[in-house]
Amino acid sequence: MLYDDFKPIVDLILNNWTALQLAVEQGMGAPGGEKTAQLMSVYIARYCVENIVDTLELTEVIEDLMDEEFDTVCHDNSPKEVASLLLMFLSLLKEGKHDELRTRLEAMPKCQKWLSQPIHESVPPQCHGNPDDDTTSSSGEEDGPEDESKDGATASSSNNQESEPMDEDVEPGWTVVKTRRRK
Secondary structure (H helix, E strand, O other): OHHHHHHHHHHHHHHOOHHHHHHHHOOOOOOOHHHHHHHHHHHHHHHHHHOOOOHHHHHHHHHHHHHHHHOEEEOOOHHHHHHHHHHHHHHHHHHOOHHHHHHHHHHOOOOOOOOOOOOOOOOOOOOOOOOOOOOOOOOOOOOOOHHHHHHHHHHHHHHOOOOOOOOOOOOOOOEEEOOOOOO
16 A cells, blocks of 8 residues: 555654654644654645645645644745655655665665654544634734733844844744754
8 A cells, every 4th residue: 555655754754854853842732742743744644645736735734734733834945845855755656666765765864763653542642623623813813912922032032143033923832943054
């Protein structure tokens, strides 16, 4: 079955994705982030195998999952890179190019495979609501006063003297992932 061959590849790619690792390690989103990431891997693998997707569509799915499940928005173009890699490997699988697939997989960085760990059935996955449910607000409404948001952004940017200043419109609790440019 295509899913059984593709799922370990999805795990490997997501294991190497720094934005997802940081979101899980920093406890972004609901409790049980590692299990959520494992379920995200299952969802992405099934979505790719069961649908005809292009890079833009898969990028949007990945961005939505990171936003909804981990309250994380990536500004470093990494969701598109992840989507491109996933679709390239899926294409190699579908075309039966197993030698090229194996060569490309072996060239990938080695990492701890934390997503491949079995999900314990005794612990139910965290309920994050229905993705079609509009219970979250994207209109910029804040739970607290607006001044707290601006003070948090100012304090955060003063700690990183040489980095770019943080945008004031970033909501508290969000992780901003940007590319690092070396001079």
